[in-house]
Amino acid sequence: MRTRGSKRKHIEIEIEDGEKSKYFKKEEEIKLEALESVRGPPERESIDVEMVKKMGPDTYYDWVDARTKDEITYKPLEDKPHYPRNFLSIYQKVRIMRSKIATPVDSVGCAMIPLTVGKEFGESKETMLPRTYRFQLLIALMLSSQTKDEVNAKAMFNLKEYCKEDLKNPEGVTLESMSCIDQDTLAQLIYPVSFYTRKALYIKKTVKLLNENFDGDMPPDIVGLCSLPGVGPKMGYLALQKAWGKVDGIGVDVHVDRLCKMWQWVDPHKAKTPDHTRKLLEEWLPYNLWYEINPVLVGFGQVICLPRGKRCDLCMANDVCNAVDRKLVKSAKNRNELRKSRGNVAEWIQYLEETTKARETIKPDGDVKLVMEAKEENAP
Template structure:
């Protein structure tokens, strides 16, 4: 694959390299613990196909609920430092796992553990957290039902939109609910039903297709009241019955809303990288949905949640569709799409000690990501 931007000069910004952990106060650990075995003790109520008891989850208090979601969908970069072993690469289907997957994926995870990317700070999974923090809404005051709704709205806003703009749109709606509608919880079903569609469209003008999305949100709010007990659906068919919600949004909402890992979220980065590394058939997988279905045949279920966050961040900052950083990538010796000219021009390529080169590359990746974060905050 030819590098189209090899002549582009990049300005490096030197900053202090400190390990930054992006964590939510919602998932802050305290002395209280949850007996997760309660889930299996409940005999009555709705039980999903993946062992998640929905009635039990609905009864959790805020802190318990957020700890439960964190236990199912951990986004802690520190967990990516530990290599995945061959023994862990087991799938229920017995399908063959691509030979290149584990060596490439382990190195990508290592790089992601040191890099702060837009999806980590402002991706869909962070929207309710960021907005509530910005508006001064304490975690113990966040109703899990409202959190699930806010997450759903965030995913609907995110379609074909940069994370920063999606976050701003969600903040605009929240501030309108707080200041104009006087709803202390921020975005709620009551608030969404009260907002006039034209006002809602104006609040989210920063995202793409804002008039269409405003209509989708209004219709969704009414559907949730009429058909889903004023809560978000707990299965993929229900989620995808909502206007404007596709598989990627649907599976992500189930993951972060109910802790239900029913499918893999595949966006443009995951789709592009999986085809590039031949983890899926690049000819047959013409869409992200094709890639999702093929991945789910062989990828161990334990990786179904994390692979989206890991690969999206990698695709945002290191292996972009244009302007790849093969010179800094730890996969550049085994990647079938590496730019050899870019690698040879790198001063790291001349280092004989592989461990030293890895340490220097990780240092630079950390520096670049922190520099980007610093510039982003200054713009705001």
């Protein structure tokens, strides 16, 4: 019995991607549910993992980038009967906005962190070994849960600095250097991220598993990745994309989950978790958008359509969005008064002002393709 004045025991609970805490389920049961939810990918080109492992920096990064292009195009998408009614009208406009907005995920997203942070230490694609990149990508993903990209990058910087300066490892964060860091020190180094003590434990366990079960490299499939503590489908699919060039599933984080439910691209009643959203999206979203949709919606959710403080006054899709704030749209004349933002929208505001006349010539019921065509002349 708890006596008067005694403190409740604090229990740290971490659920990936903002899922509601399952207070009465053991961690092993939660992990089992995640593994059981993993579906095999559709029939796609198989990847020769051993071939990828043999690639040097001069080949590896270009090969992966060719399979997971970050460039956002303007080419109109073909309409399909099974698409949600508002998908094309919203998504194609979001694509245009994203090409003009600088967002945190573009520079310090998990896939970029190894190279972005590496530049601070004189590293580049030419000097970072692919295996080192894959390991750092995995660590960045494990640290990212419920943590902003900018904070995650700071934690990775701390790790790299310690590994290089204190451990004298020229490659910085590697499997070998992380094996030498005790759990308490690791927790202190990653302190800025949420649940840092739990994540330090997960990383130490993961380092051991990688050595014992995966030949010291990142697992090349979703089942192997989900067998690591603290790694769920979202992290796993993103890791496969940028580490092995394998687009086996959609990476659904809190932004993708929130926006897809808000626009009703998935049934909010069925999509109780981000992984539910992933499976529902994969039922109808064209495979060629499986990689793109994550960076497109994540950046859009970070800077324009935030959970709080939406910028409907800057949104090109405010005429078709079912969740638009009309008061903000009416205040569009003040959009040049930049608010504090995680990203940079100056180029987008300029572009928006220059193309307002073209947009106004389109009838309310006009085809969104006309809007795309009206802007292609100024497209990069």
